[in-house]
């Protein structure tokens with residue numbers, strides 16, 4: 001099939017077939033508002049590690065940028081509009097699958113060591129961390145490594161540290177989930193058992209200390225789970241990182257490698273880390289080539305994608321879920337912000353002591369109309385001081401904040417009507433309206449504020 005670009009095309013082209021040679025891929029970009037479906041007519045093919053079923057049409061979600069790759073050759077049929085579609089034989093897939101094979105061998109070694117009563121280190125499978133700049137294909141490589149491992153029966157843990165995009169749940173979170181089967185082409189990462197810590201902002205620079213603390217909490221919880229589950233331990237982790245690789249971003253990457261005890265670093269297009277971590281024992285740094293198919297996304301596009309991820313949480317990928325609107329009294333909830341606490345004034349400190357800001361301090365937040373359109377996380381914490389070390393149950397989206405309502409009651413004094421705040425009746429409602437994915441009361445009264453906003457169109 002010749003390279004085509006149908007960007008802006010109003011009418012859908014007729015269904016068309018595309019024959020792919022072995023070890024080649026068809027790269028497709030789906031527009032935001034027109035459906036596309038794909039069918040395997042002959043041969044075998046996969047999308048980022050997940051095989052296309054031998055029969056039937058597969059809907060490709062709007063805004064997707066995908067590659068349909070075949071190892072042994074395939075004929076595909078496409079039905080619908082694309083922004084671009086073209087085949088390519090230049091892919092790094094052989095290198096990627098070889099990397100997978102090495103990881104697989106390490107998992108098998110770890111499992112065998114566990115069966116022979118080996119120590120924790122010997123029974124630990126690969127903890128792979130994928131690093132590199134933005135749009136170098138990190139998330140895509142993670143998906144492939146996870147799906148290929150799951151296809152062989154492993155249940156590796158996917159750890160997503162990329163708070164800018166959020167591939168497990170909404171952006172602003174550090175999360176992890178076991179991957180038990182190849183990642184669904186339509187539904188994405190399974191959401192049955194995610195472990196989610198809420199940072200609440202799309203970039204770590206807002207409060208890197210909190211970002212580090214949350215990474216530590218997640219790593220601690222995973223460590224506990226691994227110590228009681230030899231299979232998960234042998235399957236290991238695949239860790240996705242953010243694309244900020246300079247200055248503070250670089251420091252946070254080194255911190256992530258240490259915190260999650262990563263023992264394989266897969267670099268995409270970037271070798272700065274090599275010098276920093278190669279001197280350490282038991283860490284392998286492997287430089288991998290970037291696929292030419294990876295699509296560059298500007299900041300406006302990323303901002304939009306973040307909004308869509310939040311919308312998807314409430315309305316589903318195919319807009320097939322209906323969130324529930326609910327009203328809660330201010331007195332029934334407590335909202336906190338993690339970090340941003342001001343340092344104590346010098347005058348309040350003992351003589352000679354220097355004021356120290358505690359970036360991880362918990363601050364109670366007054367509920368105000370500023371919260372409208374923001375996302376709040378529902379903490380599993382029992383007490384406020386446990387919030388930073390607790391994962392979250394889910395999210396709500398604030399649609400209205402009713403602070404107070406005045407019922408003017410003018411007084412007739414000497415033939416004049418007067419309005420005085422002193423004598424007016426003030427009807428105070430103090431209610432917050434929100435949408436949530438499920439009906440019923442909130443599972444906890446402890447909520448975490450964020451800078452994540454979403455405007456319902």
Ligand SMILES: Nc1ncnc2c1ncn2[C@@H]1O[C@H](COP(=O)(O)OP(=O)(O)OP(=O)(O)O)[C@@H](O)[C@H]1O
Nearest residue numbers: 065066067134135136137138139140243293294295
């Ligand atoms: N071979 C390919 N053909 C077509 N599209 C691709 C290919 N590989 C990746 N993509 C798409 O390119 C985009 C960027 O890739 P990806 O999300 O993996 O990069 P990233 O390094 O994780 O980015 P970031 O760090 O900015 O989140 C994604 O939409 C992805 O689906």
